[in-house]
Amino acid sequence: MKTFSAYALVAVSLALSAPVLAQMDHGSMHGGGKTAGAAPMAPAQGADAALVEGLVKKVDKTKGTLTLAHGAMNGMPPMTMVYRVKETSLLDTLAVGQKIRFATDPADGGMTVSRFELVK
Secondary structure: OHHHHHHHHHHHHHHHHHHHHHHOOOHHHOOOOOOOOOOOOOEOOOOOOOOEEEEEEEEEOOOOEEEEEEOOEOOEOOEEEEEEEOOHHHHHHOOOOOEEEEEEOHHHOOOEEEEEEEOO
């Protein structure tokens, strides 16, 4: 019975920490996807394998952040994360519920959206 209790305690601990881990700075876990010559936050030109599809969950113009639910990227499973953006004025072009394809900046561990394109 002690073994079962230990496993149950570990399972509950992991379940409770998952939301916190999803919002953490994952540092080097992001490999990013920078395309040479691309302008910061400019809509992407053409197909780009480095872009990841995401769903806009929240736009915070005051903080200059974007909350995205995204698929697997850079060795991480699908999750929802808060990202900074390079140019906050471009947050005006995004709305909650909108689908985008985006790339992150590897210079800061992939925690900043460097560019995006709208999915039609």
